Amino acid sequence: MRLLARRIWLKVHLYLGLTAGLAFALAGVTGSILVFERAFDEQLNSAMMLTEPQGSPRSLDEIIGLAQAEFANHGRIDRITLPRTDSSVYSLRFVAKSSSEQKRPTEVYYDPYTAEALGHRPQQSGLIAWIYDLHARLLMGKNGRMLMGVIAATVLVSIVSGVVLWWPLQKGGWRVAWGIRPGKFNFDLHKVSGLLSLPPLFLVAFTGVYLGLPFVIKPVVGMFSAETKYPRNVTSSATPTSDGPIGADRAAQLALAEMPGSEILLVDLPQKSDGVYKVFLRQPGEVGQLRGAGRIWLDQYSGQLLQTRDWNHFTFADTYYRIQLALHCGDAFGTGGRLLVFVVGFVPAILYLTGFLLWWRKKRSRRRQSPRTQTTGYAQKAPHR
Template identity: 25%
Template sequence: MKPYKIIKTLHLWLGLTVGAIVSFSGITGSLYVWQPEISAYLTNRELNIHNSSKTSYAKSVHTTIKLKEVHGDSIKKLQLPYRKSNYILLTFLNGTTYYYHPKNGAYLGSNLKTDSFFKTLLQLHRNLCIKPYGSYIMGISSLLFCFSILISGFLLWRRSYKKRWKKGFTITWSSSKKKFNYNLHKVAGIYFIIPLIIMSFSGAYFTFYKEYRTLFSVLPDFKIEDTSSLTKIKIGTYFSIEKHTKKLLPKYKLWSIHFPSKKDRDYRFRFINTLEIESGLRKTADIFTDKDLITTKINSFNTDPLSLRATAQMYPIHIGESFGFVHRFLVFICGLIPLALYITGIRFYLFKKR
């Protein structure tokens, strides 16, 4: 069989099979792009938060300290207001989730339907709610879409239009249904091929993050600063968290606290460079302490090797938070393109059969 026939057959059958999975992943991903705004609006209504003005970070930290003192060792995880949310989230060891006002610590509610909906949506997007195999289905489908369907589609497009490039980028609106369907398929594919490659490649990271880090480890492995002296600093009591972490990580803000449990014996204080939706690099840091809150280990973006700093950007690139609103809108559109390609691809196949 000639190479052209092989590429054409590969593009056809992978498109008809893998294309269905990628289309579903794209739709769920497009919905999740606007999760901060939709969730904030619905959560405020569900929790009856009438004053939706953002609470200051310092006040949120102060309230967090008080909540820890009240609930003691029954907490599994504590999270400060993040992105568009305006509540402090407490997950308890028994699995329940409570929400508190960041300004006064007032109890707002538990196990929100909005929160549950978006958690389910995210699970559908990442693993079809089929653990652990669903994650591999989605990850492998993303890589096949990236390196087989899109690349083979480009090679077929190039073979047809290598001597008439302009026609390869345009649609003839007055053509027959069959021709119009084909033109729509080729134009949607060629215009969005680069964003789709980036989206599918970054999406597979959530399944194969270990392999990605190994792959990126070929990048220069250097550190910006030495943190060996920082590990000797004590976090101290909860009243001094903010003071001590300013010394350790002056450009970061406390994001969440993971408490000791049967699985993890130590505390983990997670920090991020911004709690808002902002463009730029995603920078996180983790301070690990023992039960006496004495620092045992620090992991920071500033001191991570270049390979880890590169893979850390997979999330903001995939979700659309690296280059502002335009990036988010582009990710939203890209999530719908696989479905358009899938429908027009099936129609093209049926037209040809007829």
């Protein structure tokens, strides 16, 4: 019975590896790059995304005014992203002036110290954006994202089957036989690399299921905790004044006063007469360093607080959904966590290559033995005729 169960688990492990393994290997390598996507993107486009610190940064309103005047032909500014380090730059997003225009948003980069325009490009363009699309969607859009969620689920089953197969072989199960038969070396490397990377690989695959199939996971989590619903269209209720909107700098000041100790990441600008300032913040104590959960909506004329999203008031469901990406890329554990995920991201490629070689070697061996078996069987039966 145990032998039969082992054979079943072996088949499960084999066929899941052969079908989903290549996609998982591709996701692992691209994921390693995306762990440090911002740093890589800045280095690849250093002429327009990096600068030398010198003095104090220019104000948000000054940069917005200069950019809108210089790049008016690109549309209107709807978002400004603040520099993430002293060497980073402002990024402003230009969108079409009217909804009838089919125009891709443009990202414009400004030096925060000299207020000089450093360059521009279409949003979500460049090598890093392409790698992200390959990693998250296999270049297949929404269907590709769902497919990656299914692949992540199959990888979880494959990991469990690998542990089940290894468990009876624990003695000597952590050694790699160097310098002997290639088959033995491949088997040991496959086994040991999988065991050493088991916890982070399992976590990456587990969170990948939610990131690809949120509509499957949310009803399950919703059985235990409710997700907070925020209004989609928050509007300014104050009457426009002769002074106009309060400005992005004032909106940032009011947001920090509401959430002291937070870091402002970006500011969405009002697009209509009843539009609002929406400030994105990373609050103290949040899981992850690169993204923020805090949101503050402000009346564009009076600066009145209209709506907040506070990390400290999240339900279990809110927190669970929010930390999935931080866990997926290792950001939940700081720089060390990201470095670990960066290294572990190459393990699926090792597992797929060694697993494929083991399967191919065994298959080729069976093909070679098959004619001999048939010949031997004929020779044994011949004398009885």
